[in-house]
Amino acid sequence: MADLSIDFAGIKSPNPFWIASGPPSNTAYQSHRAFEAGWGGVVWKTIGDPIVNVASRYSALNLGGQRMIGFNNIELISDRSPETNFREIKEVKDRWPNHAVIASLMVDTRERWHEFVKRSADCGADGIELNFGCPHGMCERGMGSAVGQNPDVAETIVGWVMEAAEIPVIVKLTPNITNVVYAARAAKRAGADAISLINTINSITNVNLDTLTPEPYVRGLSSHGGYCGPAVKPIALNMVQSCAADPEVGLPISGIGGIGNWRDAAEFIALGSLSLQVCTAVMHYGFRIVEDMNEGLSDYLDAKGYKSVAEFSGAAVKHLSDWKYLDLHYKRVARIDYDKCIGCNLCYIACEDGAHQCIDLVDPAPYGLGPGRVPGKPVPKVREEDCVGCNLCSLVCPVDDCITMAEIETGREKMSWDDYQTRMARGEMQPIPAHP
């Protein structure tokens, strides 16, 4: 059995699955339930000077009957007093000494940061996460993403924190920034122990077409909310990998953004995360989802021969590179399995209207009819010589493994854009003719 326990910048956790700072980590009661369900850690709902919340606070993006593929909120940091929060953190640590409890903090002045950092350590928290990412409400007051969006300011504040920190410090990064790597480097320069990302993305999920007020609705108005949930995973993965691959960052990463099951978790780990934080999926289904996450990740690591999460972490990072290093001579084409084809012809229209016009509708006679094919109805046929291998048809095909992308041996040696430019500069080759 693979070892799921992690040592994240000195924070020990029986497994990599943490409750992200948010509504599910608001109280000791919830933390007890989370740990009973099998979570490895809890990042407490951000503690700061008292705030007041509004009703309503959350809204969702649904798609094709699937609820909450995206989710946003305009809820602020904890509306409970710092005293209550620190007292409850102590209560949780007393009962769960081997689990990770991390205090998420957001205050403004140097003195307040020093005070809150000390109080976190005093109540037994295993680490601190600095909330530099919250994109609504707090940023209007010069905190949250207002800090995270300015690497110099972030660096200064991390510096303040490090002056007082005796436990590991994680800097939580906002995605609402041109290049997240600059923020990560700032955290590194200021001495942070780790980074976590992504925080939520500025968003409006929808507009009520009767009232013309977006959701979440607060007496005739709404506000820009922080977006999260399954739909943000690709953005999060991109940013995680960018930080993991950056030679200057070199910090442990806690991955956040749309994680809902072990497969998502494995992808985040593969791209450089060591711990994982989950919020929206718990808000949707409750703490119980961690059971499958632990089991699935363990089975996966076993199946692939990894002994620990740490050993697996970052295994996929090297499989991304800048575009200029991709092989211009690699060729793949779409192949249709006519035994599986059900005749929707979505591949045809997607290629015809949406891509590169490389699929014809042809007389079905020479092709085996798949299940239920209408006699005489034209079948899609890929013109392999013209197929650019874009994947679109295989993406729209509703039948698993019906359209596959086959590698074509071109016999030509690898040549990247970089190589191409070099060879042209040396006069070793002529420009590749433009596509007609």
Add this chain to the structure above:
Amino acid sequence: MPIQPLLDAETAARNMAEKEPRYAPQEALIEANRCLFCFDAPCIMACPTGIDIPSFIKKIANKNPVASARTILTANVLGASCARVCPTEVLCEGACVVLDLEGDPVKIGRLQRYATDYVFEHRIDVLQAPKQKNGKKVAVLGAGPAGLGCAAELARLGYEVTVFDKKKAGGGLNTYGIAYYKMPPQISLDEVKMIERLGVKFKYGVEIGKDITAADLEKDFDAIFVGLGLGGANRLGIPGEDLPEVVDALDFIEWIHTRPLHEVPVGRRVAVLGCGNTAIDAVTQSKRLGADVASIIYRRGEDDMPAYEFEYELAKNDGATFHFHTIPTEVLAENGHVKALRLAKTELRDGKVEIVPGSEWVEEFDLVLKAVGQEKQTGVLAKLFPKLKLDAKGRVEHNPETMETSLAKVFVGGDCANGGREVVNAVAEGKKAARGINAFLTKETVVGPVQPSRHGIKGGATGSGFNKPIRVPELLAAMAK
């Protein structure tokens, strides 16, 4: 004993309620989201009226049932009744690719019902006729599905249309002859009202050939559409056939549609002769109206019956019994009322159904419903248009593209042209005839509505079912080859 109603109003209403409830909005959304939105979708090819099914389903998924109904009714003005009475298993749903993917097709019929019910219930007219008429007049004979399909299409093209029918209300079999639990008559009557609002005039209680002659029609109208349907049940040719409790199955079904359900007389022991879909409608409704025994009597075997498989299953679930390879030889009476049937076993000899000698027995019945096929309207047609050419089977000869007959100005559609097919075929033929009439009178052609890109694709798409319908049994047969 004369037959009598058997049930109280509440029980009768419960037993005859529509067999499937209408989708709730969320159910419709979930079902609509199963549709893959195929390009050149097979369901369209299987729809004789060529409804752009993926489009109307997409509109339900996008919470616009009005636009959905517009798509449906533009292609098929009787979309609400077809949603209920179409044998979708062998048409659109039988061709649905989701059937192959998931083993269960998108419930196109129920979605169509959801959208069309929505506009009828909210009194929204999605079809419009031009305010300025084109000055041309067309007579439509018969207010059944073919006549309505033709009349609505002509009205939308700007014609002044008058529909003549001998009944007191329009809709034809949709109003009088569909199993009540499939469709209550009000649906059909609402459709007729919608067509009236397109400006079509209806003249009821008019007997063709008697109250109105061909000369009248030719004088007053620029074109004539004949959508007369079929006549009464074929004769059995056995003793006792004229007893009062020997009834056309379609007349029995008409009682159900024209009287309160608890006032429809029904036998305690009902024999239904024949095993087509009308026979099934008759036997199931007999059971649902309180018959102790309702039996199909069919001279051939289970594999030969014309009824659809799902209809057969429905009847068995309703507790109907089936006597295959059985034929009635005499209706026996007591005091002038039906008492029993003398039955005999049959066997096939040289491909012909023959009575097995000595196999006769008597079984008690008090109501005998004839569902052995309907007569063609050859008599009426001959009287009205003596020169109209009929084929050997009594069907009006016609051009299948334009529905023109052998007579100038006279067009045809529905059962009297096709010999008796589905409601949806009749509507489609009516619509086709309307376009034929339009082409005849204006020399202009109307196409669509189908996605224009679905025509003329390299390699030739089959197009919509309106141009060249496919049927699933034909599809399966082709695949088996």
